[in-house]
Amino acid sequence: MFEFRFYEIWRSPEYVDAILNGCLTSFTLTLIGGITGFIMGLTLAIIQLPQNPAIIRLASVSYVEFIRNTPFIVQLFFVAFGLPLLLDYQWSFTTSALLAMTLNFSAYFAEVIRAGMNGVKTGQYEAAASLSLTRWQSLQYVILPQALANVLPSISSQFIFLFLTTGLISEIGVEELTWSGRFVADRTFRDFEVFIVLTVLYMLMVYIYLGGFQLIKRWAFPWWSDRR
Amino acid sequence: MSDTEAAEEKFAVEVRAMSKWYGDFRVLHDINLTVKDGERIVICGPSGSGKSTLIRCLNHLETFQQGYVSVNGHELNEGMKNVEAVRRDVGMVFQSFNLFPNLTVLDNCVLAQRKALKRSKLEAREIAMNYLERVKIPEQSDKYPTQLSGGQQQRVAIARALCMEPKIMLFDEPTSALDPEMVNEVLDTMIGLADTGMTMLCVTHEMGFAREVADRVIFMDGGVIVEENKPDEFFDNPQHNRTKTFLGQIL
Ligand SMILES: Nc1ncnc2c1ncn2[C@@H]1O[C@H](COP(=O)(O)OP(=O)(O)OP(=O)(O)O)[C@@H](O)[C@H]1O
Ligand SMILES: [Mg+2]
Numbered sequence: 283m284f285e286f287r288f289y290e291i292w293r294s295p296e297y298v299d300a301i302l303n304g305c306l307t308s309f310t311l312t313l314i315g316g317i318t319g320f321i322m323g324l325t326l327a328i329i330q331l332p333q334n335p336a337i338i339r340l341a342s343v344s345y346v347e348f349i350r351n352t353p354f355i356v357q358l359f360f361v362a363f364g365l366p367l368l369l370d371y372q373w374s375f376t377t378s379a380l381l382a383m384t385l386n387f388s389a390y391f392a393e394v395i396r397a398g399m400n401g402v403k404t405g406q407y408e409a410a411a412s413l414s415l416t417r418w419q420s421l422q423y424v425i426l427p428q429a430l431a432n433v434l435p436s437i438s439s440q441f442i443f444l445f446l447t448t449g450l451i452s453e454i455g456v457e458e459l460t461w462s463g464r465f466v467a468d469r470t471f472r473d474f475e476v477f478i479v480l481t482v483l484y485m486l487m488v489y490i491y492l493g494g495f496q497l498i499k500r501w502a503f504p505w506w507s508d509r510r
Numbered sequence: 511m512s513d514t515e516a517a518e519e520k521f522a523v524e525v526r527a528m529s530k531w532y533g534d535f536r537v538l539h540d541i542n543l544t545v546k547d548g549e550r551i552v553i554c555g556p557s558g559s560g561k562s563t564l565i566r567c568l569n570h571l572e573t574f575q576q577g578y579v580s581v582n583g584h585e586l587n588e589g590m591k592n593v594e595a596v597r598r599d600v601g602m603v604f605q606s607f608n609l610f611p612n613l614t615v616l617d618n619c620v621l622a623q624r625k626a627l628k629r630s631k632l633e634a635r636e637i638a639m640n641y642l643e644r645v646k647i648p649e650q651s652d653k654y655p656t657q658l659s660g661g662q663q664q665r666v667a668i669a670r671a672l673c674m675e676p677k678i679m680l681f682d683e684p685t686s687a688l689d690p691e692m693v694n695e696v697l698d699t700m701i702g703l704a705d706t707g708m709t710m711l712c713v714t715h716e717m718g719f720a721r722e723v724a725d726r727v728i729f730m731d732g733g734v735i736v737e738e739n740k741p742d743e744f745f746d747n748p749q750h751n752r753t754k755t756f757l758g759q760i761l
Contacts, residue, residue: 403608405604405606405608406608406610408571408602408604408608409602409604409608409609409610409667410610410622411569411571411593411597412569412571412597412600412601412602412671413597413621413622413626413670413671413674414593414594414595414597414598414622414626414674415594415621415622415625415626416594416625416626419625419626423610423613423621423625424610424612424613424621427612428610428611428612431612503612505611505612505613505614505654505656507654507656
């Protein structure tokens with residue numbers, strides 16, 4: 283029978299450090315990538331609004347489609363190895379990871395936010411217009427707050443999903459949690475135990491993020507009631 | 511229209527030979543309508559007759575393809591710039607209230623004052639509270655719209671429109687979405703507004719209201735203004751068969 287030997291991992295401070303650092307790296311990189319990706323996604327979604335010139339709307343739609351239909355790993359390699367060659371400028375792998383995550387997250391967020399804006403009732407646009415607010419003012423003060431509140435649950439699940447794919451950035455040598463797991467497993471040969479520890483840690487971080495989303499909901503959308 | 515005519519009479523709303531199409535479908539057919547300052551018009555007619563479309567053309571929520579429309583001296587047309595200037599003079603109240611759920615009652619009333627009229631926060635709040643008092647719900651000012659009853663929401667919507675100090679108020683079936691027991695509080699608010707001399711165009715089937723405040727009742731059917739008369743004449747002595755049938759259905 284298989285015998286669990288978690289102490290093989292705990293007994294070495296080096297392994298514990300690697301895992302804790304991995305957690306921290308995964309958590310903060312995803313957090314930063316999530317924020318920058320959200321800002322970029324919001325921009326992409328706003329660009330797609332019908333009042334904008336067809337050409338830039340098309341550019342935004344194409345970008346979103348392209349990202350969503352290519353594997354993250356390919357985007358990551360392009361940013362880490364292709365882009366530096368093209369631009370003749372080398373940046374760190376962490377920077378590459380962050381950039382790739384931003385570019386990737388933004389497309390998914392744009393799609394969700396766009397759906398949220400479509401979901402705001404036309405009556406809201408009309409009421410804002412009838413009060414002689416400009417389109418941009420209506421968007422800013424009336425439509426976007428409602429759209430974002432509508433899609434906060436989708437944004438949070440999309441974000442969690444993307445977080446769970448960030449293990450891929452270990453492929454370019456960023457020392458995040460998946461990388462640390464492999465590092466420890468290679469040295470202890472306790473793959474199964476490491477796998478379990480990683481699962482628990484990923485889940486723990488997911489719950490921290492979900493708690494964060496609850497706070498955002500309460501702080502940013504105090505008017506939101508679950509009545510609908 | 512010649513200059514002399516224009517000088518003689520200044521209309522709050524002037525619609526001449528106006529037509530509107532949705533694709534091939536002609537929703538409004540050769541509409542002629544003039545409304546003087548301070549006049550109160552009630553528009554009624556069967557569902558789909560174009561009542562909403564007509565009043566929504568007056569604040570450019572809809573565009574029309576033929577004819578002439580001017581509102582408070584501004585001529586409206588399809589690709590016009592500076593729509594906001596026209597809308598500043600025209601308040602609108604919708605069937606489904608359309609309050610902004612993300613803002614408190616007070617902020618619903620303050621937002622456009624601040625952003626469109628560039629009033630100071632203090633002034634905007636003062637004016638908002640003033641109108642909320644007028645519609646008799648100042649004590650709800652810190653609540654969110656969803657915490658109010660339908661009748662209260664509609665009164666806030668009226669106050670919100672009035673905060674912009676419009677010259678003309680448009681109402682599109684303001685009581686149709688309300689529970690029966692809340693209809694009167696909204697109608698009373700509208701009657702109060704009529705007493706201040708506001709120019710009003712109301713799409714409504716509340717015939718008691720029409721009799722009490724309307725200077726003229728307009729009956730539309732199939733995108734056409736079929737009949738137009740003083741309320742008593744209109745109700746007691748309708749001229750057209752279509753009007754008679756309609757009145758027979760709703761009274
Ligand atoms: N966006 C649109 N596209 C196509 N047809 C439309 C559109 N909006 C309204 N219509 C049609 O135009 C006609 C007039 O509509 P309108 O809403 O003005 O009628 P109404 O008199 O206000 O009716 P109700 O009493 O039901 O509100 C209807 O036949 C309707 O189906
Ligand atoms: Mg209507």
